[in-house]
Amino acid sequence: MFLPEVTVACVITYQDKFLLVQEYKRNQLKINNPAGHLEQNESLIEACQREVLEETGLAISPHGFIGSYLAPTAEPGKSYLRFCFYYEFTNPPPQHEPQDSDIDSCVWLTYEQLKVASARHRSDLVLKCIDDFKRGQRGPLSLVQYCPDKS
Numbered sequence: 001m002f003l004p005e006v007t008v009a010c011v012i013t014y015q016d017k018f019l020l021v022q023e024y025k026r027n028q029l030k031i032n033n034p035a036g037h038l039e040q041n042e043s044l045i046e047a048c049q050r051e052v053l054e055e056t057g058l059a060i061s062p063h064g065f066i067g068s069y070l071a072p073t074a075e076p077g078k079s080y081l082r083f084c085f086y087y088e089f090t091n092p093p094p095q096h097e098p099q100d101s102d103i104d105s106c107v108w109l110t111y112e113q114l115k116v117a118s119a120r121h122r123s124d125l126v127l128k129c130i131d132d133f134k135r136g137q138r139g140p141l142s143l144v145q146y147c148p149d150k151s
Contacts, residue, residue, distance in 0.1 A: 004070065004079040008048040009035035009125070010062055011133045014089035017108040018130055021055045024104060025122065031107075031114070032122040033129060035082070043146035048085045055103050057096035060087050065139045066132050069125055084129040086138065 011033060012019040020031050036051035038044065048062050062085035069082040098106060109117070111134065114127065121127060 002077075002079075004081040006038040007035055007080050007082045008038060008044055008051055009033040009082055009084045009129060010048050010052050011066060011084065011086040011129050012052070012056070012058070012060075012089070013086070013133075014093055014108070017110055018114060019056060019058075019093075020107055020109055020114070020126070021098065022104045022107060023102055023122070029104060029120065030122040031109075031117055031120045031126060033084070033126055041148070044083045044144050045085070045141060045146070048083075052087075054100040055098055056106050057099055058093065062087050062141065065141055065143045066129055066137055067139075069128065071123065071125055080123075080125075082125055082129075083144065084125075084132075085141075086133055 019034070021034055022029050022031055024030070034052045034055040036047070036055070038047045039050075042050070045062060049060070053059050064086055066084040066086050069084065070079060071082065072079040096106065111130070114130065118127065
């Protein structure tokens with residue numbers, strides 16, 4: 001049976017910079033979009049809000065949906081199904097600190113800085129989601145439905 005791990009992520013921008021988190025994985029400092037796993041009885045949008053709050057300290061709701069990404073890993077039988085959202089600050093972001101102890105820090109990077117640091121990306125999805133956002137790939141949140149069983 002094929003059961004990919006469902007994750008959410010958020011591309012967060014302000015004045016041509018992107019908010020990323022730095023976290024240690026296998027003793028290496030990696031860069032990732034604010035992201036994490038979907039929890040039971042949680043909508044994808046709620047998961048995005050929770051993960052952004054935990055990893056950045058920002059209490060925001062996504063403005064829209066970028067896309068979904070099925071990403072097999074090098075580990076046999078393991079894949080991630082990522083749902084990526086976006087949020088654009090129009091005013092300076094408030095001061096924020098990660099609440100999650102797994103996050104070392106939050107950093108605002110330009111696209112060029114992000115590309116230079118590509119060897120430190122947690123996965124290829126970091127840049128893929130930002131590239132899709134930069135290309136204007138955006139949809140309304142209504143594309144992502146939560147339909148709990150009412151029986």
